[in-house]
Amino acid sequence: MEQFLSRRAASITPYQAGEQPQGSDIIKLNTNENPYPPSPKALAVLQSFGGEKLRLYPKPDGGVLKSAVAEVYGFDEDYVFCGNGSDEVLGLAFQAFFDENIVFPDITYSFYPVWADLFSISYKTVPLRDDFTVPVNELVGDGVVLANPNAPTGIALSLAEIERILQNNSDHVVIIDEAYASFGAGSVASLVPKNPNLLVVSTLSKSHSLAGLRVAFALGQPHLIDGLVRIKDSFNSYPLDMIAQEAAAAALRDTEYCAAMSAKVVSTRERTAQQLGELGFTVLPSHANFVFASHPQVSAAALKSYLSEHGIYVRHFNKPRIYDFLRITMGTDEQMDALIESIKGFVYSVSC
Template sequence: MKEFWSRRIVDAVPYVPGEQPKGRTFVKLNTNECPYPPSPKAVEAIAQAAGESLRLYPDPGCLELRRAIAQREGLHPNQVFCGNGSDEVLAFAFQAFFDPDREIVFPQITYSFYPVYTNYFGLTCRQVPMHPDFSTPVEELMGKNGGVVLCNPNAPTGMGVSRDVVEKLLQANPNVVVIVDEAYVDFGGESSVGLIDRYPNLLVIQTASKSRALAGLRVGWAMGNENLIQGLCCVRDSINSYPVDRLAQAGAQAAIQDEEYFAQTCQKVVATRAHTVQRLKEMGYTVLPSQANFLFVSHPDKPAKALLDGLRERGVLVRWWSNPAIENWLRISIGTDEEMDTLLSALKEL
C-alpha cells in the first residue's frame, strides 16, 4: 500500500542495510563494524559534551572537527565538509555535482548505495562490468561521462587501486567530478587525499564508522577543492543545516586526534585479516586480496547462500547478495581473533 506516496518514491528501490539483530546474540560479521571499542578519549569527549549545552544547536559548519581533519590531512579547513555519516555526504555529492542529462559511471560490483542514489535523484548511470578477477575496470571509467564514483578499496570485494591509477582517472576526466569513496582506506589502501591540491575535480569521502569505531555516532566527511566544499554546503543548507550533532562532533574530533589508538586498532584488524585469509585458504576457500576490514570469500563446492544460512544457525552473521554476478560469494567482516575462530569453526561444520 503506497497511498499518498509521491511519484519520486512510489517505484523506488531503497538500499537494504545489513541486519542489526535483536534478541539472540550473534557473532556479528555482516556490517563491517569495528570489532574494538572507540578511543577512550572519544568516549570521554562525548560524555563531556552531554551537558547543558545540548539545549543549543550544534555548530552547523563543524569548524573544530574540520580543523582536526584538515590538520591531520595537510589541508585547510575550507577544504573539508562534515556530514551525518559518509552515506549522507555521498548523497549530497550526487545532488551537488551530477546532472540528469549527463551519465555518471561506476563499477558494476561496488557499494550498492550508488545505484540507489542515482535512481532516487533522477540521474542516469552506466555500470561498468568488472574484470574476471573482480578488479576495477578503471580504463572504462575514463572519459565520455558526467562524473565518476570509485569506491577505493572497493566494496564488497575489498580490492583497491593505487593513487597513481586514481590520478590517471582524474587526468582522463578533467571536466567532471571524480568521487573517491575511501570508507575502508585505513586498512591497507592508498588514499588520494594528496592529489586534492592538484585536481580541483577530486572529492575524497571518508568516515568515522570503520577504523575509528564510531558507526553508532554517524560522522563522515568530504575533502576537496574549496569550490566543491561550497557546493556540498549549498545542498546541506537546502535540506538540514545541522546534520552533525554536538556529541558526534566532539567524539569524532577526539577520535581523529587520537592517532595512537587509531593506528593500534587498524593494525589489529589487519593482523587478524591476514591470519583469517590463511586459514580460509587452507580450508579450500577462494579469498580475494583485501585492503579493507572484510573479506570476499567463495567456495568451489559450497553454495554461498547455504553457507550464509548455516552460519546463521550457528550464531554467526555474514553478508550475501542475490546478484547473479556475486551470488556465490560472502562478505565477511573482520572481527576479533576470537570471533574469527568462531567463524572458522562454524565453517568447518558446513
C-alpha cells in the first residue's frame, strides 16, 4: 500500500526503539530506564491531580515545569524550552537550527541520522577513535550534535572539551544531548550564558525515572529558545499535557531524591563493571546508567539471545564497530546479580 505514502514517508528509515517486553518476572536492562520509582513528590502530584482541570488546554510553554527548570538551573525562564521527551526537543532543534552539513560521531544515538534524513539535512559522521573517545577537534560543521555522555558507549567529555567544540563551531549551533548527565558526568548548562551557540537538551526519562511521562527541556540563550518555539508553534503548540507539567515540576524540584537515586545507579554501575571485568569483559569507562561491554571469546549476539531466553533483556546493535558489544542498563543490585549469574552460565558453557 506504498501508493498512499508521501515520497517522504516512503523513503525514510525510521528509528528502531528497543523492545518493550512485558511481564513481571523479566529483568529489563535494554532501554536505559531507571530501576527506581519516581520522586514520592511527583507521585503525590499524580495521585491528587484534579482531573476536572483537563477541560482546559495546558500552558503551551510548559507552565510550572518551565518555572521549575529555571529555578533549579538558576536561569531566567526565557532560557528554558519544555517538550514531550528529548526525542521531540531534539527533533524540533534539528529543524530550528540546521540546514546542511552537520556533524556527529559515527557511533552515537541512532536517532540523529533519522532526523537529519527526515528533515533533509545533509550530515557527516566523524569516526570515534579506536578507544571510542570523541576526537574533539574533528567535530566541526554547520551544526554539531553530541550526546554527553555518548550513547551507547557511556564515555563522557569534560567541560573544557565541550568548550573547545563550542569555540571550534562558534558560528553554528552545538547541541549537547545530556540524557545521561546525572550519572556522574554533570551538566554543561553553566556554559550557556557565555555561548550563544549552545543548546543543552536534558530529559527526565532516566535521571528522574519518568520515561513514561515523556518530559524534557532545553536550555539556551533566548534567541535559541525562540527558534525552538517557532518550530513548535508550527507543529504542535501544546506538546506537554497538564499532568506531565505538574508531576515533572515536582520531580525536578526534588533534587535530593534525584541525587540519591543517581548515586545508587552509579554505585551499581561500578560494581557491575568490576564483575564483568572479572569475567573477562572489556567494559568502556561509563558515566551513564549503562555499560557497554564486549568479551573476546563470547559472541554478543549469542549472549543477548541466551539472556533473553532467561528473561533478561539487554541491547545489541547490529552495526559495524560495535557488533561485539552489549549495552546493559543498570537495574537494581539484585537484578544485576541475576544478570551476572546468567552470564557466568553462558561464559562457562562456551569455554568448556
